[in-house]
Amino acid sequence: MFIMKNGLVALLVLMSVYFTQAGNRIIYTINDGWRFAKGASFGAKAEKFDDALWMKVNIPHTWNNLDSDDEIPGYYRGQAWYRKSVFVDKNKQNKRAFIYFEGANQETSLYVNGKFAGEHKGGYTRFCFDITSLLRFGEKNTFAVLVDNSHNPDIPPLSADFTFYGGIYRDVYLQFTEPVHFSTNHYATSGVYIRTPKVNEDEAVVDVTCLISNDSDSKSKIILENVICDASGREVEKTTSTLALPAKKTVTEVQKNIRIKNPRLWDIDDPHRYMVYSRVYNKDDFRLMDEVVTPVGLRWFSFDADNGFFLNGKHRKLIGTCRHQDYCKKGNALRDEMHVRDILLIKEMGGNFLRVSHYPQDPVVMEMCDKLGIVTSVEIPVVNAVTESQGFLDNAVFMAKEMIHQCFNHPSVMIWGYMNEILLRKPYKDKKKLEQYYLDVEKVARTLESTIREEDPSRYTMMAYHNDPDSYEAARLTDISMIQGWNLYQGWYEPDINEFQRLLDRAHRTYKGKVIMVTEYGPGVDPRLHSYSPERFDFSQEYGIDYHNHYLNEMKKRPFVAGSSLWNLNDFYSESRADAVPHVNNKGIVGLSREQKDTYLFYQASLSKAPIIKIGNREWKTRGGVVNTPENMCSQILPVFTNMEEVELIINGKSLGKKKSEDCIAKFNVPFCNGSNTVEAVGRQAGIELHDLISVDFKLIPSDLNQHEVSFSEMNVMLGSPRYFEDRKAGAVWIPEQEYKPGSWGYVGGTPYRRETGFGTMLGSEVDIAGTDNNPVFQTQRVGLEAFRADVLDGEYSVYLYWAELDSDTKKESLIYNLGAEATHSVAGVRCFGVSINGVSVLDNFSITREYGYARAVVKKFKVVVTNGQGLNIEFSRQEGEPVLNAIRIYKN
Ligand code: GCB
Ligand code: CA
CATH class of the missing domain: 2.60.40.10 (Immunoglobulins)
Incomplete structure (x- = not known):
């Protein structure tokens, strides 16, 4: 029929239909409708197993996303099973079948129809199994996946300030190819690697390396073709070669010296991507057997110890963020769109750099950085400490290789990172043992460094240190990587914000020839907190601005600072953390649900063109x-x-x-x-x-409670606090305390609660308060107060008194993530006091800890009738220790 109209067109149409069906690989996700159960489930790998009562889940999935909502410390770390029945149609009979996991944390084993199909260690890299021989075509197949996020001393990360969510938390795909195909078994990549050994404005040289597997029983002759197209799809260059593939073998073919004249460069402002279409044809009948598409960005770059970063010959100061794959109530199980939005946030802020920390992330993250012109560094999760074992070293090296191969073709990647604050957790106090440990850490570092340089000499290497240069020098770690990354928190964990620039200058002076980046810096900001007298560790938006403004200015002044990645783009969960929001690290410039804090707006104004x-x-x-x-x-x-x-x-x-x-x-x-x-x-x-x-x-x-212009209906006052707090769940406003004056309201006597830290005293407490999601209301306190008065008009009132005991009964508690400094809590001893309202004793011999224990929210509501213009007078009488009050709410009924 077609031929009658236009023979040639019809033939082309038929051919292309035929080609897509016969030649192109088929790949699709199998994310939905898995059965899931936590725990070691005997027999769950079998083909026949009753999982009907198991929970139904969709991937991306983690079993820890809500663990931080309860008061039970820690989160489930152990085994869990996923099961699914997958129908694979008969058309795929003669193809090779593969399953891809973009990431599952952290040890995974797959069983197909009851038979073992493969296993993988490490939670942040992609892996692939060939399941051809295990599948039944035209039938249902049982997939059973065991995932385990238990602590394993041989798998990094061992410890870190983020939650190690368990689960299949990134996409899972099935892929089908012809028996002759681009290799799938080389670190689960596409089997195509692109290098650009020479790029300048006049010419770029491209080398394409293709790994092609022949899984059939007979040898095969093929034509390998690589076509480079520009962003508009126009063909720019094309090369072909003829290859003989022995049966059951993988062959590597490099098509070298493909020249592109006057290339359109990949740049921050114009991230132009060429696309390489790699195709395998059957030599005999020119049938397309497989096809892979790879982006290529043509750019050259360099880092200079004194002058910073240059891209395509132009100086660029890299400014951006770090990022965790984390979202409110979802944990690490983010859909592609959510990853994409985060990278857009960086671009819209005017950022040009992303430190993909502390582990490789979803493929769409890297793709977005390529598309948007955001330079990246990618790192493996070797954080805080190492295990002195061959197993740990081997896994770390393997992860580095996976990372490099899997991210190799992304033009945005310019730096490989491999250790973050590796001396933060020192396992030994004993000097000799520590020295031996340092030797081991050094060995891991040098092995990783040489592995990376060998695998990819085209990029830079980086290690990130915390502010403990003496230790890093003692462990001989300051000279290994090409770039030194510094994670600096002066003005946050440490008191003097000006130490920041002094440390930078010191590093520049001391480590001659080393490129310096500020890989982390940032204050905690609870978006609900504000203060007009901001201070360190108050978690206010205003302190956040002061801090970031200082850091940004100091970095701009120093050309040797090649770049920076603030900590962090987003708030994220860290189970062991107790800050303004329990289990959450609040250093994001956007919140857990991506609400924009003032700090984000500040950067947007500072960086946008x-x-x-x-x-x-x-x-x-x-x-x-x-x-x-x-x-x-x-x-x-x-x-x-x-x-x-x-x-x-x-x-x-x-x-x-x-x-x-x-x-x-x-x-x-x-x-x-x-x-x-x-x-x-x-x-x-x-x-x-x-x-x-x-x-x-x-x-x-109102301040004057006796006037009528502004009538009093309620007030919520935080004692011992200069902060404002918004209780978003109730739409309630909390304001700072003030001292009582006749006709008005406020406290009488006492002092704000301060805690001892390694660096002097600080206002309020930072312990997590159980039983509330309004930590800040309870974390400050007035100690030794005599009364709280409010000269309200006659009427009935509800008076809510808020308490939490902030003095623990154990002397010393080392904060988990205060970068080494120790904090102490003073000992409560016995605290007992009486409370009377308008002369009536309402509580006597009241001890918070006796009834509720340490750091638990207590709210007592009292109904009070005010008559005869007496106002409200809440008096606290000392019985043992000092009376305290954390907050008060007065509500006119
Ligand atoms: C660091 C760590 C990072 C933490 C951060 C913090 O230096 O590298 O993982 O989350 O400090 O907030 O303390
Ligand atoms: Ca994905």
């Missing part, structure tokens, strides 16, 4: 404060983040005038009224006008 204007505090939607203007409003500072010179701010239709921005921040004193407020920022520059608009629900709390 296009004009940008963003009102800060935009996630602080329910805001509050005490009346402090003659017009009965509350004036609070509001930052606007912008790279425009001048901003005008308009509140509820009234202009507050213009302000110049400094370090991309313009701060306004904004008078908020009770209820809903609209805030608009306007930037004008060179003919453009940009607007940003937010709305704020403001809860005004």
